[in-house]
Amino acid sequence: MNASQPSTERRIAADTLQTYVRAIWEHAGSAPREAQLVADHLVMSNLSGHDSHGVGMIPRYTASLGDGQLKLNTHAEIVRDAGAVLTVDGRKGFGQVVAYEAMEFGIERAKKLGVAAVGLRNAHHIGRIGHWAEQCAKAGLVSFHFVNVAGDPLVAPFGGIDRRFGTNPFCAAYPRDGKNPLVLDFATAGIAYGKTRVAYNKGVKVAPGMLLDHDGKPTVEPKVMHEQPFGSLTAMGLHKGSGLAALCEIFGGALSGGYTTHESTLEKSNAIINCMTSVILDPNSFDAPAAQAEAEAFLEWMKASPRAEGADAIYAPGEPEEARRADRGAHGVPIDATTWRQIRESAVKSGMTESEIDGFANALQ
Ligand SMILES: NC(=O)c1ccc[n+]([C@@H]2O[C@H](COP(=O)([O-])OP(=O)(O)OC[C@H]3O[C@@H](n4cnc5c(N)ncnc54)[C@H](O)[C@@H]3O)[C@@H](O)[C@H]2O)c1
Missing domain, CATH: 1.10.1530.10 (Malate/L-lactate/L-sulpholactate dehydrogenase, four-helix barrel)
Structure with missing residues (x-):
């Protein structure tokens, strides 16, 4: 290419x-x-x-x-049912299937109890997180989603110069009567890794401030993410984005019973494994008729x-x-x-x- x-x-x-x-x-x-x-x-x-x-x-x-990592025709499995809290194993099934199923479990529980938390672990790439928030919003529910990209570091922490965590997205959505929901959905890196792939494939540069080369020096060349020696993405919003990414790693990866990124969990294959902790709320359970x-x-x-x-x-x-x-x-x-x-x-x-x-x-x- x-x-x-x-x-x-x-x-x-x-x-x-x-x-x-x-x-x-x-x-x-x-x-x-x-x-x-x-x-x-x-x-x-x-x-x-x-x-x-x-x-x-x-x-x-x-x-x-x-690589034998993505498992076709595999479904989400509830491994622990604690009422308002469900722990779900994605068993490396297609994220587009297991995240859909995990949200269906959470939606059903939030409608019954007013609130539900779902920890989804070991899902193959679950893609655009807004899709899952929109699924909750279609059911009339508010949701927050914290996601890690387990064992696949691409982003340098604030103050650091090499890759230590993933592009760990955060997403929140609020349904509106008769209108599309509000959906905030972003990678906690300055830009999503896939945007460097799109720029690399198109042969264009990225905006300044988004990338470091392998020596930790700022660059606008997306090739540092696609050709050796590899560089890193920077976290969005300086220390604040770096901190949010760290909590996405822990809420998403640790709380779900999945795993976080460190020396012994580094992914060696082409698989992107996501873990996501979602909190789903029924707005009708609040005493807020004017919300x-x-x-x-x-x-x-x-x-x-x-x-x-x-x-x-x-x-x-x-x-x-x-x-x-x-x-x-x-x-x-x-x-x-x-x-x-x-x-x-x-x-x-x-x-x-x-x-x-x-x-x-x-x-x-
Ligand atoms: N599954 C994964 O491992 C993974 C990892 C990283 C990112 N992602 C996904 O990548 C996608 C892209 O992330 P991103 O960080 O590049 O998104 P982005 O920088 O385009 O930001 C998108 C968010 O900002 C809002 N927004 C955009 N422009 C705006 C403006 N001018 N004014 C007000 N609001 C504005 C959008 O409505 C949206 O909520 C997301 O869907 C994310 O979930 C997934």
Whole structure:
């Protein structure tokens, strides 16, 4: 791959892309429901503008399957039921399946008890965390999610110069009457690792302040994350982001009965293992009949701030993703040529024939 050259992009209709992704996983051995959940999740990440967690992940998942790490057709198992607290083992199943199932367990319990905590451990990559918060919000529930990327350090702690923890995402969502939920969902690194892959594949640089090279010096070259000698991502928000990442590591990895990142847990394979502790709340269990009105009054007040120079709008959490869904839903999902070629290679590995792939490729022109 020549990642130093900018690559061309094509736009692909979301439903066609979904059909292709479903076919890849069905050929690889996934049951139809699994293939559907994976396709829904990946394409929704692209639609939301998070290409880092979209269909570009397929080659990594294929490699993990080849390593024997990703376990197809594996379901979430409740290993301890303590009423409001559930501990769930993902057994290295597709994160798109086991996180979905873990949230279903938590939603059912939170509706019954007003609150539930779910510790999900040993899940294969669970992708865009906002997807799980949106699942809770669709059921009318508030949620907070703390996630670690177990044994896969990429980020330097504040004050350090080498990789000590993952891009450990945090997410929180608040459902709104008759409107899309507020969804705050971010990597605690300055940028998600996948965004360095997208930049590397496109042959472009990243913003200053996001990367350190192998000597700990600041750089804007995404290759330091993809070619040896490897550098690191920086944590977002200086000491505050670094601290939030540390607590995502411990809440996600330790409290769920999974594991945190240290010398003896370093991942040697292509697998990305996530552990996630989620707290799910039923807003109707609070004595707060005006909660929706208060939230809306605040959002209106916040958005009335005069615009800073260069700012096109003041967004509530989740609004940038809604805007991208509207645009990409209408005009298709952009995929760069390198990523497209890598997905094709995965389709071949999954057992699709060249002519089957060409059939999709022609439909996708
Ligand atoms: N599974 C994993 O191991 C893993 C690891 C890291 C990240 N991720 C996922 O990667 C995705 C991307 O993370 P990221 O850190 O690059 O996201 P990001 O930097 O794009 O931030 C996204 C969040 O900020 C809000 N936002 C964006 N622009 C805004 C603006 N101008 N004004 C107000 N709010 C704004 C969005 O609504 C969203 O809540 C997330 O979905 C995250 O869950 C997953």
